Amino acid sequence: MALKADIKILVVDDMSTMRKIIKNMLSQIGFTNISEADDGATAWPMIENAIKEGRPYEFIVSDWNMPQLSGLDLLKNVRSTPGLEKLPFLMITAEAEQGNVVIAVKAGVSNFIVKPFSAQVLKEKIDKIFK
Template sequence: MASALQFLIVDDFQTMRRILATLLREMGYTKVLEAENGKKALQCLAGELEGTSPVDFVIADWNMPEMDGLELLQAIRRDARLADLPVLMVTAEAKKENIISAAHAGADGYIVKPFNATTLQQKLQMILQRKGVPA
């Protein structure tokens, strides 16, 4: 059964965006937008707020040019219209200080690459449940 949730995948590598989009679709999340950095993601989020279908969940890479995932997360949390938006951080670095920084900035979850579909699905379900968002 397809979910009505709109996901925004933010990663500077097109291959990673494609992998995440495929995994989401296999889980029944068919509405997926993509952005190659935090700046583009904020533009997408602002455009969505003006009328069309709003984004329900952001999956953001940490390391990106122009605006990284942590800066994007901080911008989302500062914007009253977006502050409650679920954000899952994805990174290749498992540094404890990064996990702590993401948590302090308001990340709802954190996944270290490489990960599998089961890990992604468990994180998404946990975040959606905690946020009270119907999957």
Template structure:
């Protein structure tokens, strides 16, 4: 794996079970520095604080559908923020609708994964993002 194991990852999903599954998969792949947020609205201030502390997140794995701030809104906010325009962002969704993929790509998503997925698929998507 070309990536550092301690790359700073933020997993954003409103379902704690899903966050746990994603964290476990990331752990299986070999990542060790994983933080979680339960919504885009929670994730954003965490990201701002991390930047202030000089240790910004290096990779975001976010669900699309969340109550207060969706993954798409979080992505748009990230892309509109100086210094974060290129932050690797993996969107997870239950909707395999072509339209959503197009919307996410236009908004600048790094890659896209559809639920359900395996650790192998997650690794493949991450490898594509970081190559």
């Protein structure tokens, strides 16, 4: 793996099973430093605190549809924060509509993945983000 294994990753999804699946896939790919949040609203203070502590997240993997703060709104928060304009942000969604891709790209997403997906597809998306 070209990327360092201990890159600090935050997985955000309101479904615990999906968080587990994504974490398993990231582990399979070789990543070792993975945290999780159950909503965008939980993730945002974690991202802010990590900056304050001087150990910011280096990669966000987020679901789109979440009840409190959506992945899109989390992305907008990230992009409007000085220093996070280029934080790699992979959006995951169950809805395979082209309109969603356009909205996410306009908001500054680094890449986009539609469920269902395999570990191989996740790896390819990550490789494209970090190449």
